[in-house]
Amino acid sequence: MRRRAALATSLAVLLLALPVAALLPAPPAGAQTGDLVATDALRVCADPANLPFSNERQEGFENRIAALVAKALDRRLDYVFFPQVQGFVRNTLRAGRCDLVMGTVAGDELMQNTNPYYHTAYVLAHRTDHPVPESLDDPAMKALKLGAIARTPPTDLLLRHGLVGNTRFFPLAVDTRHDSPGAELLQAVADGTLDAAMVWGPIAGYQARVKGLPLALRALPSEPGAARMDFRITMGVRGQEADWRRRINAVIREHQAEIDGILRDYGVPLLDAEGRLQAP
Known part of the structure; x- marks a missing residue:
């Protein structure tokens, strides 16, 4: 639950001198466009053990939403699993090993955000x-x-x-x-x-x-002068990949009802435009 549960809180995790990304093979050039986005698969960065969001058995709601996005793009779904601790984005998305991060908070400075696909x-x-x-x-x-x-x-x-x-x-x-x-x-x-x-x-x-x-x-209400309690959740892509971001936004827009259905299947509390909790 680390990144999603803390949201605005950084985890104090000490890293080894050599970044993990330096030890990992680069993605094959033939499977990429000039902006690193693979053309033969939807490559998703995810935590391998973080239900209800994602796991290696693809049992989380973010796994199901990723599968929906892959189907809409007519691509196979590939995962790059990495624990969502400090260095997650650097060692996955920014290293060019994957092209989409599920479940990021709007305004995350480490990557470019798509339009929100839920508000909780x-x-x-x-x-x-x-x-x-x-x-x-x-x-x-x-x-x-x-x-x-x-x-x-x-x-x-x-x-x-x-x-x-x-x-x-x-x-x-x-x-x-x-x-x-x-x-x-x-x-x-x-x-x-x-x-x-x-x-x-x-x-x-x-x-x-x-x-x-x-x-x-x-x-819980957000109170003036206190930490925010509600957040709009997006997907994350690399900066300078405007066309890729637009494609993902189009999928979110066209399949929002299906995304909402997945979220409700998992009991995710959804807020309406006025910030009120919707009926399950």
């Missing part, structure tokens, strides 16, 4: 049979056992509303092949260990819809 937010998740106060300012919130992922945007809300003292923090930087702090956090809410959790919406929605946890979700 951090949410407050609680058991369906255990409602919690509507306002974070409600004094009753301080009596609840809360949970959050450390160093993610909701931490800002917890600080400004005086809720840090009754919050259990789960680690952000983990090896997702073995650990899933978002899933553990939400399981703690489902089994009653915690009363509510502040977590990235797609993770909470997946646990409720696909994994069947008895959770209700409420979008």
